[in-house]
Amino acid sequence: MSGFEIYQLANGQPNNLTLNSTNFTRLPGAITVLGGDSGDTVNAAALSAAEAINIQGGPGYDTTDLSYAKTQATLTLNSHTSWSINHGTAVDTFTGVDRLNFSDTGQFTANGDVTGFLALSLSAGLTSVAGSIGNEGLTFNAPASTVRVHGLQGTTAVSGFQAGDTIDLAGITGATLVNGVGGTTVTVGSGTLDLGTAPAGSAFKLYGDAHGGTDVLLDSPPPANAFVYTDVATNVPGMATGDTYTGPVDYLQRQYILPGTDSEAMRANTSNVFLKGGPGEDALQVTGGNNVLDGGTGSNFLVGGTGADGGSDTFFVDGRGSAVTWSSLVNFHHGDAMTLFGFTAGTSTLPFTASDGVAGYTGATIHSELGGAGTGVNGSVTFAGISLADAQSKFTISTGTTGGLNYLSVAYTG
Numbered sequence: 001m002s003g004f005e006i007y008q009l010a011n012g013q014p015n016n017l018t019l020n021s022t023n024f025t026r027l028p029g030a031i032t033v034l035g036g037d038s039g040d041t042v043n044a045a046a047l048s049a050a051e052a053i054n055i056q057g058g059p060g061y062d063t064t065d066l067s068y069a070k071t072q073a074t075l076t077l078n079s080h081t082s083w084s085i086n087h088g089t090a091v092d093t094f095t096g097v098d099r100l101n102f103s104d105t106g107q108f109t110a111n112g113d114v115t116g117f118l119a120l121s122l123s124a125g126l127t128s129v130a131g132s133i134g135n136e137g138l139t140f141n142a143p144a145s146t147v148r149v150h151g152l153q154g155t156t157a158v159s160g161f162q163a164g165d166t167i168d169l170a171g172i173t174g175a176t177l178v179n180g181v182g183g184t185t186v187t188v189g190s191g192t193l194d195l196g197t198a199p200a201g202s203a204f205k206l207y208g209d210a211h212g213g214t215d216v217l218l219d220s221p222p223p224a225n226a227f228v229y230t231d232v233a234t235n236v237p238g239m240a241t242g243d244t245y246t247g248p249v250d251y252l253q254r255q256y257i258l259p260g261t262d263s264e265a266m267r268a269n270t271s272n273v274f275l276k277g278g279p280g281e282d283a284l285q286v287t288g289g290n291n292v293l294d295g296g297t298g299s300n301f302l303v304g305g306t307g308a309d310g311g312s313d314t315f316f317v318d319g320r321g322s323a324v325t326w327s328s329l330v331n332f333h334h335g336d337a338m339t340l341f342g343f344t345a346g347t348s349t350l351p352f353t354a355s356d357g358v359a360g361y362t363g364a365t366i367h368s369e370l371g372g373a374g375t376g377v378n379g380s381v382t383f384a385g386i387s388l389a390d391a392q393s394k395f396t397i398s399t400g401t402t403g404g405l406n407y408l409s410v411a412y413t414g
Contacts, residue, residue: 049088152191
């Protein structure tokens with residue numbers, strides 16, 4: 001059935017209506033659904049980003065099933081009974097609808113508190129709630145799913161949570177985790193996350209979130225290929241589970257420190273890791289979460305996460321010593337930071353070149369004479385894919401000293 005702009009659902013009985021793209025044939029705009037008086041279910045999960053709906057619920061308990069298929073969607077609450085969702089080129093509006101069953105397959109943002117009406121079914125990516133959540137259902141359907149919230153109200157039931165998923169309690173400290181007979185709960189103020197029972201051999205734990213808040217993560221036995229590597233000199237590959245991270249950074253779960261001196265290509269297949277290279281020319285790659293990549297001395301190729309899961313990375317570049325170094329940073333994005341050791345304020349130079357680097361990975365580049373003007377460039381860092389204009393407007397640059405080491409810090413804050 002197509003060509004109808006308004007669907008009036010009958011009174012006296014519950015109704016089920018499924019909409020798909022064929023319903024929009026020959027229509028210039030949105031479809032409006034007027035609910036009956038006995039509770040209706042509208043399934044609009046198959047609609048595209050360009051197809052908009054206007055749901056006006058009736059007196060009964062009304063639900064709508066939604067999915068926004070890899071688009072960025074923003075939910076705006078006008079009141080507790082009225083809200084809208086911007087997605088792609090369309091805007092969906094809802095009045096008097098009691099429950100949204102939302103399959104979040106893209107990047108979803110909710111402005112305000114989300115309490116009691118939204119059931120989220122999550123795939124990989126970031127779901128961000130500007131306020132609190134409460135009395136909801138959160139279902140994790142794929143690894144690397146992140147929910148970022150700024151408060152809890154009531155009880156939220158969590159299911160499907162696995163290693164690689166994250167619940168980020170943004171800006172929140174003082175959360176309490178309790179392992180009880182019925183499972184694990186996390187409490188913040190008057191709100192609670194009911195996490196259920198962790199899988200055998202695993203445990204829910206609280207970590208930092210790299211930005212002053214708290215992450216709920218699952219510590220699980222690492223896979224055999226948690227870290228994979230190839231010795232560049234011998235072309236011999238290998239894999240390792242790595243070690244439990246025990247250092248001072250509160251958001252890291254595992255680590256792999258290069259044991260030899262040959263140049264290595266290494267990739268982490270698990271989240272929230274510390275990767276440490278050696279004296280050679282190493283290529284280090286992380287794939288998600290919040291990470292620290294330390295290339296060690298030498299020229300290194302450091303690949304961070306994309307940030308699609310809300311994670312951020314810290315890159316360490318070591319310019320100390322007499323060798324000339326040139327490191328490239330890939331996927332440097334908002335929330336990331338780079339530290340160049342060996343940079344001395346007032347002595348080392350800080351010129352930016354608009355575009356330099358390896359073909360395919362060029363970008364704004366620092367070419368520093370770490371020993372001072374006239375001593376020769378010996379410490380270079382390329383921010384692949386970033387223009388000079390973005391570097392100048394979005395980078396926050398500072399210098400300092402820690403543990404007797406002078407450094408330059410570049411943070412992507414814009």
